[in-house]
Amino acid sequence: MAKKSPSTRTILEPAREIKVFREADVVVVGGGPGGHSAAVAAARNGANTILIERYGYLGGMATGGLVTHFSYLSDGTDEQQLAGLCQEWLDRLDARGGAVHPRKEDLGSSDKELVDHWRNVCPASVSQEGRIVLSALIDPEILKCALNDMAEEAGVKLLLHSWGTRAIVDKNQVQGVVFESKSGR
Secondary structure, eight states, X not given: OOOOOOOOOOOOOOOOOOOOOOOOSEEEEOXXXXXXXXXXXXXXXXXXXXXXXSSSSSOGGGTTTOOOEEOOSBOSSSSBOOOHHHHHHHHHHHHTTOEEOOOGGGTTOOOHHHHHHHHHXXXXXXXXXXXXXXXXXXXXXXXXXXXXXXXXXXXXXXXXXXXXXEEEEETTEEEEEEEEETTBO
């Protein structure tokens, strides 16, 4: 059987009215770390916020992709450089026993015993210079719960199992998002 080449045909989709599902000040498409943080921050600052996520959980690669570490929240000194919502994630994981990481008072230490311990437990917790940095191994299932709680507490309206398929743009400004779900458009 001969191999078929890609078609060059097109189909004209007729214009149709699409019902406005919900109105919001902020719509975020994608519930990974950046999208979750954007939605929670917007809602906490008073914006009516919707978060559209294609899967049935939040967290992106940190949960669904099993990227189970937060790396280099400090740089080998005794100061933590990255905090904010990422720190809140870590605090919520700690409260549920869902993270393993060095204690803050150990950051920057070059104590051989500590360095050897963390090099074995979580290699990303040791800098190339042999100092303790804040990196954490996390439980992705516990993180899913923590992220849901944060979104709910902030008042973010979640649309899970939904795909943002098209931006509605008027005069170079995004006015909305067409999304699709198992229920349709």
